[in-house]
Amino acid sequence: xxxxxxxxxxxxxxxxxxxxxxxxxxxxxxxxxxxxxxxxxxxxxxxxxxxxxxxxxxxxxxxxxxxxxxxxxxxxxxxxxxxxxxxxxxxxxxxxxxxxxxxxxxxxxxxxxxxxxxxxxxxxxxxxxxxxxxxxxxxxxxxxxxxxxxxxxxxxxxxxxxxxxxxxxxxxxxxxxxxxxxxxxxxxxxxxxxxxxxxxxxxxxxxxxxxxxxxxxxxxxxxxxxxxxxxxxxxxxxxxxxxxxxxxxxxxxxxxxxxxxxxxxxxxxxxxxxxxxxxxxxxxxxxxxxxxxxxxxxxxxxxxxxxxxxxxxxxxxxxxx
Numbered sequence: 001x002x003x004x005x006x007x008x009x010x011x012x013x014x015x016x017x018x019x020x021x022x023x024x025x026x027x028x029x030x031x032x033x034x035x036x037x038x039x040x041x042x043x044x045x046x047x048x049x050x051x052x053x054x055x056x057x058x059x060x061x062x063x064x065x066x067x068x069x070x071x072x073x074x075x076x077x078x079x080x081x082x083x084x085x086x087x088x089x090x091x092x093x094x095x096x097x098x099x100x101x102x103x104x105x106x107x108x109x110x111x112x113x114x115x116x117x118x119x120x121x122x123x124x125x126x127x128x129x130x131x132x133x134x135x136x137x138x139x140x141x142x143x144x145x146x147x148x149x150x151x152x153x154x155x156x157x158x159x160x161x162x163x164x165x166x167x168x169x170x171x172x173x174x175x176x177x178x179x180x181x182x183x184x185x186x187x188x189x190x191x192x193x194x195x196x197x198x199x200x201x202x203x204x205x206x207x208x209x210x211x212x213x214x215x216x217x218x219x220x221x222x223x224x225x226x227x228x229x230x231x232x233x234x235x236x237x238x239x240x241x242x243x244x245x246x247x248x249x250x251x252x253x254x255x256x257x258x259x260x261x262x263x264x265x266x267x268x269x270x271x272x273x274x275x276x277x278x279x280x281x282x283x284x285x286x287x288x289x290x291x292x293x294x295x296x297x298x299x300x301x302x303x304x305x306x307x308x309x310x311x312x313x314x315x316x317x318x319x320x321x
Contacts, residue, residue: 073287074279075100075109079144083118083126083153090125093157096291097130101137108283109142109291110275111161117152117174120228127235130160141283145275146170151257155268156232159239163282165273166260172268175236176255177229179221182209229253243267 077096083089093111100106117123134142144150144158146166151174158164166172188195188210195210203220205211233253237244245267246252252266263269273282280286 071287072105072107072285073289074275074283074285075103075106075291076275076279076288077109077111078290078292079111079113079154079157080115083115083122083157085119085122088122089157090122090129092293093126094129094133095293097133097142100291101133101140106140107285108279109140110278110283111142111144111158112147112275113144113150113154113158114147115151115154116149117154117156120153120156120177120232123153123156124231124235126157127160127239130157131239134160134162143278143282145273145278146172146260146269147274152176156235159236161239163270164268165271165278166263166269167274168260168272170260170263171257172260172263173252173258173266174255175232175253177225177232178255179225181207183213184209185212240267243270 075096077093077100079089079093081087081089097109100109130142141162144161144164146154146158146164147170149171150158150164150166151171155173155175164172185195195208197205197208197211199205203217206213206217206220236253237246244252245265249266252268258266258268260269260272264271275288276286279288
């Protein structure tokens, strides 16, 4: 009697479950890989479209600027908003001025100012940089044209220019320094709340609104403000020279603002004018080209593109293929 050794072996229930599980895992893995590939191509498509749009916009905007910059023109730089480290107008002005001075077709530069002021540090840096660059390019006039307002730190910067122009209704000046805080100690007494604060250094809590300010601390604050104010005054006098009639108008450094009409009498501005009249009648180059570093849609798209790339790369790195 022969025994057939090739007879098929019937799968046990355990083997059947194992086989089904293996097939299911392979199927799910393939589906996952397909989804990953699809997701990657979606990211690639988005990035390519954003890159294409950014390139088109950059070409259009830069082409327009280069077209104007190829002939004699007046360079315009916009100084606007609160002067602070976030916007860092000192860096912006330096970069824009270096670009403008580097173009042989620039016949003059106008800083179009519309700002209430801000940081004395940023203002002083901008003041010093403007004077430094002016000294290197003496044949190119640099003017400031004030629009609605050129006050405090903005005027600090403006005083570095060769001349300052403004509208009769512009607000100009405010050569002063301010510091402020709140004192909640009286309210705390009414509420029966006590302040617990630990310091090393008798003046470390200066400015804390929940701690009484001593007479010595009040004097320290006043001395600091006075020191900054004197630097402000010295810079304005350095920039304006004998055009400033502070002897006849002792309140010019009191922190008050003047209209353009009053500012001309005091010597804070040289004459009335706007960007069009100054470029046309003073610089004799009516063609205006904006040299303000671009923060428009093209730059926003560039930042968006960078964000999309970062997110896409992060998504690819999160899970294995």
